[in-house]
Amino acid sequence: MLNIVLFGPPGAGKGTQSAKLIKKYGLVHLSTGDIFRANIKGGTPLGNLAKSYIDKGQLVPDEVTIKMLEAECVRNPKAKGFIFDGFPRTRAQAKALDQFLKTRATAITVMLALEVAEGELRKRLMLRGKESGRVDDQDPKVIQKRIDVYNAETMPVKDYYSAQGKYKGVKGIGTIEAIFNALCKIIDNGRTTKTVKKAASKKVVSVAKKKKTTAPKSGAAKKTKKVPAKRTSNKTAAAKKSKTVKKVSAKPVAKNKIAVKAAKPKTSAKKAAAKKIKPAGRKGR
Numbered sequence: 001m002l003n004i005v006l007f008g009p010p011g012a013g014k015g016t017q018s019a020k021l022i023k024k025y026g027l028v029h030l031s032t033g034d035i036f037r038a039n040i041k042g043g044t045p046l047g048n049l050a051k052s053y054i055d056k057g058q059l060v061p062d063e064v065t066i067k068m069l070e071a072e073c074v075r076n077p078k079a080k081g082f083i084f085d086g087f088p089r090t091r092a093q094a095k096a097l098d099q100f101l102k103t104r105a106t107a108i109t110v111m112l113a114l115e116v117a118e119g120e121l122r123k124r125l126m127l128r129g130k131e132s133g134r135v136d137d138q139d140p141k142v143i144q145k146r147i148d149v150y151n152a153e154t155m156p157v158k159d160y161y162s163a164q165g166k167y168k169g170v171k172g173i174g175t176i177e178a179i180f181n182a183l184c185k186i187i188d189n190g191r192t193t194k195t196v197k198k199a200a201s202k203k204v205v206s207v208a209k210k211k212k213t214t215a216p217k218s219g220a221a222k223k224t225k226k227v228p229a230k231r232t233s234n235k236t237a238a239a240k241k242s243k244t245v246k247k248v249s250a251k252p253v254a255k256n257k258i259a260v261k262a263a264k265p266k267t268s269a270k271k272a273a274a275k276k277i278k279p280a281g282r283k284g285r
């Protein structure tokens with residue numbers, strides 16, 4: 001799966017670039033801001049709650065946002081990948097997203113960040129407010145609050161993904177097409193590196209397999225030598241026991257037989273269970 005976090009301050013152009021990226025890579029676009037606005041429009045309880053924060057330029061609480069985002073992911077089980085736009089906006093959200101994706105046997109591929117200076121952001125947001133009528137883009141105080149919240153609460157998310165080696169910054173100034181090409185270049189380069197790495201690891205695995213089939217033979221031989229030795233000693237011990245037991249009663253011997261019989265299906269059941277688990281695990285990956 002190709003899972004992209006599209007990162008950047010309000011007004012950086014995340015929405016514009018997302019639209020182009022989902023088209024090119026066939027991804028599902030998940031914009032928490034868009035989902036909140038749709039809920040506000042629909043007058044849902046979630047919308048009413050979100051509005052009280054959005055209008056002030058504050059972040060909607062993590063718990064609410066994370067739940068909503070996860071529900072949206074679950075709603076798209078056939079997605080080839082996601083573009084997370086405007087999410088995660090806090091470290092807690094980033095951690096929750098990592099954990100959630102892990103349960104679905106996937107992870108964030110890359111964080112693409114649009115870097116734009118604050119002065120330019122203010123200009124863009126005011127213009128967007130006039131054109132789109134977005135309330136939170138019309139009041140300079142709310143705009144400033146959103147930029148401040150971004151610097152204080154959202155910027156640490158950059159460090160979070162940098163620590164994983166997934167942060168890739170792109171200058172968010174220039175033509176839409178030039179920025180888009182820069183983003184695509186990062187995605188495509190990442191994909192090539194991944195395929196090369198996969199091919200290399202396959203080679204390593206096959207070499208390791210070859211080694212295993214030749215080198216550990218002596219080890220295996222040692223094992224087979226040891227096992228019969230133990231078994232015979234066990235057998236003699238068991239024989240000694242059965243002799244004494246036989247004197248007292250035949251029942252424990254019969255019980256032993258039942259135990260042995262019962263034990264056999266257990267091992268085959270274990271093997272069958274292991275067989276069942278393996279393909280499912282592979283499938284998930």
Ligand code: AMP
Pocket residue numbers: 010032033034036053054057058059060061062065085086087088089090093136146
């Ligand atoms: P956006 O459209 O991404 O600029 O988001 C608009 C507003 O929705 C933000 O200013 C926040 O109040 C709220 N919001 C969007 N995404 C999140 C998020 N991940 N966490 C908390 N609040 C969010």
